[in-house]
Amino acid sequence: MSLTVNASTYTADSFGTSAVGYNGPAHTVSVKDDVRLSRTAPKPTTTFSGVGRTSAKLTRTLTLTGALTTTWDAILDIQVTVPVGASGANIDSLLNDMGAFLASASFKTHVKNQQISF
DSSP states (O other): OEEEETTEEEEEEEEOSSEEEEEOTTOOSSSOEEEEEEEEOOOOOSSOOOEEEEEEEEEEEEEOSSSSSSEEEEEEEEEEEEETTOOHHHHHHHHHHHHHHHHSHHHHHHHHHOOOOO
């Protein structure tokens, strides 16, 4: 199994009951380039249908300039919680809006400069 992220192909490497780890093209023994997808099934109660939870985590070892160490890992971890019964259109809208925000100049400024007020 493989997963395409942007222009890179990640190959399934580890399998769990509710998680799969994928290694990317730059992955070696000492360099991380991996994606981990996981899920948690809804746990309904007598009054609520529950929420499904998924996560996607990208870890990549970066070469550093002007730092005390030469390399370190950057991690992007996205958690998604969706109530049971949400429409596909609502989920698409939620993901499209967040995807646009992640690619926006504002989010890039937020990550690069840790700016939280715009």
